[in-house]
Amino acid sequence: NLDKTGQVYVADTNNHRIQKFTSDGTFLSQWGGYGGSPGQFLFPQDLTVDGTGNEYERKNQSRRIQKFTANGDFLTQWGELGSSPGQFKDSRGIAVDLYGYVYVADSGNHRVQKFTSNGVFLTQWGSEGASSGQFDWPHSVAVDRTGKVYVADTYNPRIQKFTEDGVFLTQWGG
Numbered sequence: 001n002l003d004k005t006g007q008v009y010v011a012d013t014n015n016h017r018i019q020k021f022t023s024d025g026t027f028l029s030q031w032g033g034y035g036g037s038p039g040q041f042l043f044p045q046d047l048t049v050d051g052t053g054n055e056y057e058r059k060n061q062s063r064r065i066q067k068f069t070a071n072g073d074f075l076t077q078w079g080e081l082g083s084s085p086g087q088f089k090d091s092r093g094i095a096v097d098l099y100g101y102v103y104v105a106d107s108g109n110h111r112v113q114k115f116t117s118n119g120v121f122l123t124q125w126g127s128e129g130a131s132s133g134q135f136d137w138p139h140s141v142a143v144d145r146t147g148k149v150y151v152a153d154t155y156n157p158r159i160q161k162f163t164e165d166g167v168f169l170t171q172w173g174g
Contacts, residue, residue, distance in 0.1 A: 003049040003070065011044040011057065018044065018057060018072065031072030038066070039074035050096040050117065058094040058104060063087070065094065065104065065119065078119030083109050086121040093140035097147055097164065105138040105151060112141060112151055112166065125166030130156045133168040 001009045006023040017032035018041075032041045047057045053070030064079040079088050089108030096102050100117040111126035112135075126135045136155035143149050147164040158173035 016041040048096050095141045095143045097143040103141045105141040107137045110135040
């Protein structure tokens with residue numbers, strides 16, 4: 001993932017860390033290490049960077065979101081295994097919009113959850129199924145500059161588009 005200055009953040013899955021590079025590949029820093037404590041990782045797979053350089057990492061095995069500064073200093077974390085708001089079951093994708101809201105593709109619960117940048121649950125949408133606004137293992141999530149949310153719906157091979165509050169707009173694929 002890239003920050004607004006072009007620095008590259010990499011989820012180094014098998015080494016249980018995040019690495020940061022310049023856009024030409026010069027190593028800058030790394031953080032993490034194997035474990036389940038704050039600031040540690042168990043096979044990190046996805047991350048995103050907000051407009052101020054804070055980095056968010058999600059991992060489906062630990063069922064949590066962690067937030068770090070651009071220098072890798074741990075800030076906060078949220079989430080646990082479950083299906084209630086703020087809980088996750090095999091989450092797969094994460095994105096941050098221009099206002100700092102965090103969107104998580106909560107695959108095993110067939111939904112998308114939205115949080116503040118500090119992990120306060122705001123809303124969720126979706127349920128298991130194949131109709132518009134439903135999901136069968138949403139895998140990736142992205143947000144454009146206008147706040148529209150795009151969700152890759154794995155087993156309903158399609159992309160669905162929503163407002164920032166989860167109102168279904170359109171879909172394509174199949």
